[in-house]
Amino acid sequence: MKATRIVVLLVLIRFFFSPSLRAAEPWDAPFAGNPQAILEAAKRIPVPESQPVLILLEQHEIAVDEGGRITSKVRKVFRMANADALEEWASVEQEFQPWHESKPELRARVIGADGAVHWLEAKTIADSPAQEYDQSIFSDRRVIRAPLPAIAVGAVVEYEITIREIAPLLDAGEARRITVYDGVPIQRFRLSLSAAKNVPLQVVSKLIPDSAIRHGETRSGEEWECDWGPLELRKNIEGSLPFDVPNFPYVAFSTAKSWQQVAARYETIVDQQTRTGDLKPLLQGVDRTQPPLVVSAQIAARLHKAVRYTGLEFGESEIVPHTPDETLKRNYGDCKDKSSLLVAALRSAGLKSYVALLSAGFDTDVDPNLPGLGVFNHAIVYVAAAPPIWIDATSAETRVGDIPPADQGRLALIASKETGELLKTPESPAEVNRSVHIIEMHMSGFGPGEINEVLEAHGSSEARFRQLYDGSDDRKTKEELERYAKRDFLAKSVDQYAVTSRSDFSHQFRLQVTAKQAKRAFTVQDEAVAIVFPSLVLRDLPYPLSPGLFGTEQEDKTQARKRDFFFSEPHTTEYCYKIYPPPSFKPKELPRSVDLKFGTAEYKRQFQSNSDGTVDAIFLFNTGKRRLTPAEFQELRDGLRPYTSTSANTEMIRFVSEASEDVALGETGKALKLVRAAAASHPEDLGAQVRQSRMLVTAGAVE
Template sequence: MRRGLLAVPVALLALHAGGGPAEAARIPTWARGIVEESARAPHPDPYWNWRILFRESTVSVAEDGTVRTTRREVRQILDASIDEDAARVFFDSRTKIERLRAWHVPPERRRARRARGRDAIDVATGESFLSDDATRVLPVENLEKGSLVLIEAETTARRWALTWLIPVGASVPTLRERVVFEVPAGFTLISEWLRLDGPEPERSGGRHVWELVDLPGLRPEQLAPSHAERLPLLAVAVLAGNARIEPATFSTWKELGAWASRLVAEQQAEREALAAWQPDAPEPPAAVEELARRVRDRVRYVSVELGKNGWRPRPVAETLATSWGDCKDKAALLGALLDERGIRSWPVAVNLSERNAVPSRVPVIGAFDHMIVAVAAEGLGLDESRFGGALGDGGPLGPLLFFDPTDVYVPLGSLSSMLIGKRALVLAGDASRLVTLPGDDPRWHVREATLDGVMTGDGALAISWSGRYRGEPARIEWRTLRGSSRQQREDLERFWREIWPRAGSIEYEGDMDERTGMFVESASVTVRPPVLGEWQDLPLLPVPGWWLPHPRIGSRRRVGVAFGYPRTLRLRATWRGLDERWVLPAEVSRTIDGARARTSARRRDDGVVEVETEIVLERRTFAVDELRTLRRFLSTCRSVEGVSASRPAQPNTPGSSSPSDE
């Protein structure tokens, strides 16, 4: 499902620049003052090897709906390691590149060098199998520390819709950025900021100008949102009033949803071939599960985004005949199959790539890049314990069961971490509405494991392990196992040998249980006794490190922590053969806002040692002002994850050696 076509095709002009006077006649008028002032620009943090001094995007809408976009940019090289780059402008079959020019202003030289236009090349872009998205690349060479690069690009386009979602700033510092929209008389403009309390535009007639200064760069951090998710976004929609133009215009999400619903419904009309795909299961939810599984597994995912087909699916009969399709093709097919069974459903547009990318008021097509399905859940008799992770509130549409027919690792009843908690648009005609996808709760992303251990008289250990995982943990394990069962076994084997270095090879089995929606695994291993002496510290219930990552949280960190999904880790161990000389660990617990951890151990009357551990992350994200508390919590988690029993060392007798575990 296309996003790039419908968002502003921002020229990612991967260029860099520096200071020093230039001969004004050789560079465009708009850049002369910036070049002259560049030597006086504040010196940046040495961490950055380039920065943006100035960037401006001007979008001019004509009375017939044609859009002219002009982009200007000045970047500064701050490190000698960067000696070449390229200007890039994105386009598609409905976009014409009017101009792409670049100048290199070397440091301490008056003459600028203009990049040769004949060196520009066009290359295909995007991850789709078939797409008309492309990029024109204009190389800029012989850059030095202190170089300035000036870019000017202009395009005209016949857009499908007059909506934009514009990222502001960049991964590097931006000293000044300006966004300009120009609309004809009788046209109106609505806008909304996301991820930033941005300024209101300065208005003069049909001209709207937003200007921001000193936008910080984005340093990479462990378990931080991606750079794309941290950039501010400006959502803009232009309304044509009474004018009749080709591009679609929307003032509300309901209008956008009705437009997109028609595109899908048109392709669901021919249904003669659907009967052969109907399962024998007479009643829901068995019929819903079987149809969802068939569309997910039998229709190969192949993305085709040519022109308007970035939003319009292929006819469902064609998808059936070819057994391939992308997200919108699969959603349309599953919806038609369910409708034939008398089960209501609707396509759902969502942003799979980023969070906080869907405005609340301004309808923008480019906010979405994926399509899933919402099934009317009322009357289906769904067991909440099985399907609750994908059950959400559809308002007047009633309870909805959401399903992604493109994700082969997620059964009906769960949603992946890339979807949970996101704002999405249910395409239900005039009843279309924004909803929040379910599953953003630790109850639906669970790892439950049991360890049974026995210590024999000679100190050898026999250990068996069983695990049941739901939600994102199940998806992770199932994806790893399907990719390489050997890798799955070796990862667990490597972890156990870090805990018990004399562990042998493990016996391992794992599989996804579609009936319960859980991934189930079991393993067993034998650990040889210590070479010399006896055990003195025995890990009782180790927790694999990938179950709960521990990011580095330093005092200079300026971005919060994002764990990806809330989760519950619940483990239980029983140990036999540990005599009274073994000292069990004291109970450890800590609770903070949004998380808790606890472990305890006890000896039963029959001598069996029981250990229980639970770690719960109730939310995915922790803000910067919570990091100190989070760091203390994760320190407690390390103690919980490595709980051990100990036995006091015995006095050495002449000729004996100290116990050792090699």
């Protein structure tokens, strides 16, 4: 009876994990299908006219052995539909890390439109160092690359890449994600995942129908399978998604038992690397009696000064930080090196501190239920104070206590044996990320005027301006400000300027600049015009909310948003103009003021004449809360549309000579008094003197 049950169970398992009952295709078996049959079957499948390729099969086979080592095999079969993407699809490549992965095994064939088969030759496969997109990173990553032979329109390509781990990325377990990029037509997607019995395999799938997924247990361990297709071609990619909303379907898995196990293991690695070292360069002169935030800021400042950002990621240094002595001796380190060094120094100063791992950026965040290393790309510092202090040791421009936008709201693993789950990093609201521009426009009696701007920035806005303008480099700062004044103010030159040093956090970032001969404030005989830019407060909006600012006016043709919208950086921007007209000039009718609210967002355009003859123009935009529902997004987009169009980019504040109006009304004597008074009070103003001379002529002619 027992034997019968076992046989029945095995039969059910074989059925459960067997390929689906769909009709077999000639490309199902690797490199075994009849070439002519493959060509004919591929031709029968329609391809959207705009698509360059049709993926007939994308197949992943992943196996985890008893030691936690992962073997991954990916196989693709696709047909070239048109010539637009021949160059993009004409080669195949795979990156690998030699310290824990063997050299990938690659095989491929191309079936020409005439049925001829062209096999990839081993001698055409290049093995070279991988290109680092960050020029400050040096590693021993490698990549194999090969050109596909005889690729052409109508050809069918089949390739397979196998990667085997010789050691797990981390012995406590790792996590991986396989993304389905459905922006091209995929006829069938298959993924099989198996793990030995001692591996605590956990799997998560997103945006994949439940009907495509099967899983269960066999004698050797756990198995999980996805068989899906044809996939619906994605026609619209929504950007600016919340971190917990995936943009593409994916399957993710982990091999660790728990986050506590991973955190404790990484804490051991950090502790082993930082238990010795001379930390005097970071601690000397630090007043340890100060509050934790002040002490942290003092030590972080010394770190930034002593250690620049550069990474050596050879071998296990991909995940293991260098020792404090190594980092200080070299005067450089990457995120984990600088974070570990900072943690060691903070601990020596009496602050309970830890390295925190996270996936920095604005894409889909790590899965909170899949513990393991491999999905993190950044290391920062967590100080267990009240309140907790987060520090990005690679961002010298960010004030201690703040972290860059790419770190905010992300799930972080605190490398401590006390950690039980991921902790979300803090997010700064729009009111904290604030920049205020106070601009005074002094109009001359004739010709271009003078413009003075004072900028003060806070939060992530402060860090951004510290990056743009380094007050400690006078030559570079002046060059940047000259470009800015000429572009934005149409100025001839910069007269005076002052910028907070990038490393000076004793006060908020502040920039002051005076632009001479600025044509944005221009006066002719009896008229003066000041040009202001309401759209400047909206320039940091993402494209979906402000297509007009990007030169696109086709917003009405876009599809309605289906998923929540997420600001990468909530912020408040304010431009406050004060316009000083020429002597004896007064403003004409001012533009209409508006004060609009869209949920928690606010947009303001305020124009006001003052008793002293000046005009105030104030523009403000506050993004409000970070996450918007589709309905809230639509409300904000529709509300801002009139102010993001090209025609709304500028406003002209016009002024007219009061004397010229008096002359037009026949009150020449009154006009003469005005211009005489203006000329007497502004003897240096050539325009005022000229107007007095003209008025004398006019008065004489009348008499």
